[in-house]
Amino acid sequence: MSLQDKVLSSSEVLNFGGSGFRSLDDIKELEGGREGLNAFLAVAEPEDLEACGQGPLEGVMVALKDNICTKRLPTTCGSRILKGYRSPYEATVVRRLRRAGALIAGKTNLDEFGMGSSTENSAFGPTLNPVDRSLVPGGSSGGSAAAVAAGYVRMALGSDTGGSVRQPAAFCGVVGIKPTYGRISRYGLIAFASSLDQIGTIGATVLEASLLLEVVSGHDTRDSTSAEKPVPRYRDAAVQGIEGMVVGIPTEYFPEQLDPPVRALLDDACERLVAAGAEVRPVSLPHTEFAIPCYYVLATAEASSNLARYDGVRFGARLPAEGLDRMYELTRGNFGAEVKRRIMLGTYVLSSGYYDAYYGTAQRTRASIAHDFTAAFNEVDVLFTPTSPTPAFPLGERVLDPVAMYLSDVFTVTANLAGIPGLSVPIGTVGGLPLGGQLLGPWWGESHIIAAAGALEASYREDT
Amino acid sequence: MNWEAVIGVEIHVRLKSEYKLFCSDRAVFGGEPNTHICPVCIGLPGALPVLNSEIVDLALRTALAFGCTIHFESVWARKSYFYPDLPKGYQITQFEHPLATKGSVTFPGSKGDTSVKIRRVHIEEDAGKLLHDRVPRASAIDLNRAGTALVEIVTEPDLRTAADVRLFLGELKQTLEYVGASNCNMEEGDLRVDANVSVRRSGSPRLGNKTEIKNVNSFSGVERALSLEIARQIATLEAGSVVGQQTLRWDDHREELRKMRSKEESHDYRYFPEPDLSPVRVTQEQVTTVLESLPELPRVRCSRFKKVYELRDYDAEVLTQSAANADYFEELVGIHIDPQVAAKWVVGPLQGLMNQRRENAQTVPVRPAQIAALIGLIERGVVSESAAKSVLVILAQEGGSPSDIIEARGLMQEQDIGQLTSWVTEVLAKRSEEVARYRGGESKILGYLVGQVMQSSGGTADPRLARDLLIKQLRNE
Amino acid sequence: MSVSARDVQRIGELARLHLEDDELERLTSDLNAILRHVDSLRDLGSTKRPEDSSQIGSKLESVSREHVEGPDKLREIPADFAPEWKEGFFVVPAPPGVHPSGDQ
Incomplete structure (x- = not known):
């Protein structure tokens, strides 16, 4: 049986319908042409497709964000500092994918080291949004979301530190899941902010994103923060329905400034949840307004430390220089502007005399934000919010205004701070641009948010 | 006017663990460079640390040997600085919440028994080695040592003389060997000492400005470095000048202290909790188990030997210098050999034999039962003491029973x-x-x-x- | 709190980042813009909760291993990914104040 046949047969088994899949050649042709999205930084050659196991993803092409270590393909993190770097080992998720029969189609573009919300911070050029090429695909997993939205692949892995799976999924009109912290092994995921980073899944449908989640989840002895919890059949959750589910609507996530058309789509989604059998009620998460500053202190502090290893000594690109200090500075000068900005901020907040004022306060704020959620989930099963205040914005619009860019993560960073699972599902379009609704669940509550997203998806499908 | 030095020390001890602290590489000294490395200990992108639990037990042995209070939860922290032998750009250590605090060590100081308070004991990973004599015009890095497990033991500034520091370190080393926490091999850098020292008028409650002496790996080096530095500080003060706070590096070859460059010492380590590792959790049961498994410590054993076996001070001290010798002695006593006689044999002929053969009481082939038999033959007049010493050597070389050897070689005592x-x-x-x-x-x-x-x-x-x-x-x- | 260009220079040295003059200027204004926003956190200081158990890892079981031989060994020698590799060593320019004595 040829590879092609294999891919066909398993996509039929999965009942993905006729929306098609692409071969590696198709991807190369599409990406290489004038209409290319620059979603991929590397596309696999047929000989890179290692013999795979027989599992639920047998023969299915999966794309990986290029901060997940692979041995066959380079892993660059969208950075000049890792240009051409080939990891001598592979990430746990890659092993799990191959065991499940998946084929690694290639590595997708991202904001350098995952730092950004538009995929414009890649050293290898921005990715375009397949819905409208003048817009950003979101970020930092913009390449993965664009690849799925464009139909290059049906599933992709991303990583989500402050919304980097959910926001691009929303901008591109696909489904993105960031599971509970500790659900998926981070071994082989190149760290941005270790206490916030979590690998997430992107799929064309809730079922596909859930199936991929099921395959890559589970305990790993190589990651101390991975949990020893059994993995439920998430694919079943996608179709189980939400009769009797209580959905909370946090008032802080629906500010006055939301555009009326955006608000209208959100209201409509709430009605659909009710129609599917859920009960909707308002809740409050009072510390929400501090989430962005809290996030940017903690994420940059950890990043400044995680990125210290890119020193040109043991791996990666080194800029030759006389003397060690000069070599360090020139090599690390290779980081892009946003990465430098965050390393600088992180170094500053950890430096002598400022630690308590910034890092210490942010840690306490994080505890308050997590506590808000714990209290809310005593009353409701899931929360429903917008994924992002707006649909995709034009390329270049926010590149020069870091604070505006950071604020676009306002609804997504809280899940990372609290460690809880979050999911973005399409809830219609504004001016032709997809909008995402976010479902948040308690720790290990993936099945609930998947069920709610499945119900919403089914409701929209009935419209057409 | 009398001056008094105030000295505190920090000792880095390599634990006797087969594996590195956070990965599955073997902790092996020497060998081909960069052969015991993996993605974790050389800090490749995406690699994550996982604690090797064996090491927590070794660190507990250390802390409990010094009577420390064990904290049931201790937190890993990152200490950041750039140096080519430090793979990740940070060292994983413990900072705000160490494994153990508040212990003490009593040792026979120059003015009798002296107590030093232990401020803290924490676990951390070691760096690799930077070598400047391997490649032309550049530095070479061997990361075999990177990620091996250390404990850092920090004392309060309770020491007063360089000589006492050396005696204290001797006691510390002996204890670490006794409890099996470290091999304490000085040549291999298993013990490295930093000391901080200031000088004040005797009896003054105020502390003077202190200087720090870094990275000395012999006890005699510590003593010499401190003597020099104390003398220098006294001379500075007597000349009416002020001692500047600074960090000094001891050069063992030239026997001199050299000032470190200001950039080297002006570190801002930016400590924060290590997000890749959960806190170390220790249970009361674990502490109890380790406590019960600890051997009797040298000083306690020494005084017991004097009291119970009525040994001379010298014999008791020599016997308890190593746990193996003391065990050997007690085994002899256990098979009804008179303690005085047993001590004489272990300290005398047996020690001579071990020195000659470069062995210790655990590895020497003559076992207590054989020596007991030999002593019995002396007491019954079958063999003379001097002949018995030859029998001992033959026993080590050929094995067998003392009476057979005596008979075969005609070494019976002549009474005709x-x-x-x-x-x-x-x-x-x-x-x-x-x-x-x-x-x-x-x-x-x-x-x-x-x-x-x-x-x-x-x-x-x-x-x-x-x-x-x-x-x-x-x-x- | 705000930072001066000199502060930014010092942080750059601490982080070992080479910054061109224009970068320095831009970073100073960016950092100040971000810090203005971040300072809202400090207003929260008074309403802070007593406990500081926010380490997310503390929600997870403590994980450690009993010296298992993990299969994460390097399969390729570092020569394949090291910027400079000679005779089994990673090689770097000498640190300041050190004069390497290796001949050949």
């Missing part, structure tokens, strides 16, 4: 009066000068003559009988 008399007569005939001196009142010379008889007999003569016969013959004539 006729045979003894002929040896005595022979010696007296040959040594007329000594005979004359004895008769002239120099009775001490008798011992020499007994020795001569022993020699003539090839060590088999019963020395008491030989002595009696000698006296008889010397008086009769």
Whole structure:
């Protein structure tokens, strides 16, 4: 049986319908042409497709964000500092994918080291949004979301530190899941902010994103923060329905400034949840307004430390220089502007005399934000919010205004701070641009948010 | 005017763990460079640390040996600085919440028993090695050592003299070996010492400005470095100047202290909790288990040996210097050998044999039962003490039972009066000068003559009988 | 709190980042803009909760291993990914104040 046949047969088994899949050649042709999205930084050659196991993803092409270590393909993190770097080992998720029969189609573009919300911070050029090429695909997993939205692949892995799976999924009109912290092994995921980073899944449908989640989840002895919890059949959750589910609507996530058309789509989604059998009620998460500053202190502090290893000594690109200090500075000068900005901020907040004022306060704020959620989930099963205040914005619009860019993560960073699972599902379009609704669940509550997203998806499908 | 030094030390101890702290590489000293490395310990992108639990037990042994309070939750922290031998750009250590605090060490100081308080004991990973003599015009990095497990032991500034620091370190080393926490191999850098020192008027409650002496890896080096630095600080103060706070590096070859560059010492380490690792959690049961498994510590054992076995100070101290010697001794006593006799054998002939063979009491092939049998044969007069020492050497080389060796080699003690008399007569005939001196009142010379008889007999003569016969013959004539 | 260009220079040295003059200027204004926003956190200081158990890892079981031989060994020698590799060593320019004595 040829590879092609294999891919066909398993996509039929999965009942993905006729929306098609692409071969590696198709991807190369599409990406290489004038209409290319620059979603991929590397596309696999047929000989890179290692013999795979027989599992639920047998023969299915999966794309990986290029901060997940692979041995066959380079892993660059969208950075000049890792240009051409080939990891001598592979990430746990890659092993799990191959065991499940998946084929690694290639590595997708991202904001350098995952730092950004538009995929414009890649050293290898921005990715375009397949819905409208003048817009950003979101970020930092913009390449993965664009690849799925464009139909290059049906599933992709991303990583989500402050919304980097959910926001691009929303901008591109696909489904993105960031599971509970500790659900998926981070071994082989190149760290941005270790206490916030979590690998997430992107799929064309809730079922596909859930199936991929099921395959890559589970305990790993190589990651101390991975949990020893059994993995439920998430694919079943996608179709189980939400009769009797209580959905909370946090008032802080629906500010006055939301555009009326955006608000209208959100209201409509709430009605659909009710129609599917859920009960909707308002809740409050009072510390929400501090989430962005809290996030940017903690994420940059950890990043400044995680990125210290890119020193040109043991791996990666080194800029030759006389003397060690000069070599360090020139090599690390290779980081892009946003990465430098965050390393600088992180170094500053950890430096002598400022630690308590910034890092210490942010840690306490994080505890308050997590506590808000714990209290809310005593009353409701899931929360429903917008994924992002707006649909995709034009390329270049926010590149020069870091604070505006950071604020676009306002609804997504809280899940990372609290460690809880979050999911973005399409809830219609504004001016032709997809909008995402976010479902948040308690720790290990993936099945609930998947069920709610499945119900919403089914409701929209009935419209057409 | 009298001056007084105030000294605190930090000791980095490599734990006796087979594996590195956070990965599955073996912790091996030496060998081909960069052969015990993996993605984790060389800090490749995406690699994550996982704690090797064996090491927590070793660190607990250390902390409990010094009577520290164990914290049931201790937190890993990152200490950030750039240096080529530090793979991740940070060291994983413990900062705000260490494994243990508040212990103490009592040691025989120059002015009697002296106590030093232990401020804290924490676990951390070691860096690799940077070598400047391997490649032309550049530095070479070997990361085999990177990620091996250390404990850092920090004392309060309770020490007052360089000599006491050395004695304290000796006690510390002995304890670490005793509890099996570290091999304490100084040549391999298993113990590295930093010291901070200031000088003040004797009796003054105020502390002077202190300087820090970094990275000394011999105890004599610590003592010399501190003596020099204390003298320098006193001279500075007596000249009316102020001691500047600074960090000094000890150069063992040139025997001098060198100031570190200001950039090297102006570190802002930016500590924060390590997000890749959960806190170390220790249970009361774990502490109890480790406590119960700890051997009796040297000083306690030494005083017990003096009290219970009525040993001389010297014997008790020598015996308890290593746990293996003390165990050997107690095994002998356990098989009903008189403690005095057992001590004499372990400290004397057995120690000589071990030195000669470069072995210790655990590895030496002569086991306590064999020595006990040999001592029994001496007591029954079958073999002389001097012949028994030869038997010991043969036992080590060939094994077997002492009585078989004595029989096979004809080393039985000679008690036949006729045979003894002929040896005595022979010696007296040959040594007329000594005979004359004895008769002239120099009775001490008798011992020499007994020795001569022993020699003539090839060590088999019963020395008491030989002595009696000698006296008889010397008086009769 | 705000930072001056000199502060930014010092942080750059601490982080070993080479910054061109224009970068320095831009970073100073960016950092100040971000810090203005971040300072809202400090207003929260008074309403802070007593406990500081926010380490997310503390929600997870403590994970450690009993010296298992993990299969994460390097399969390729570092020569394949090291910027400079000679005779089994990673090689770097000498640190300041060090004069390497290796001949050949």
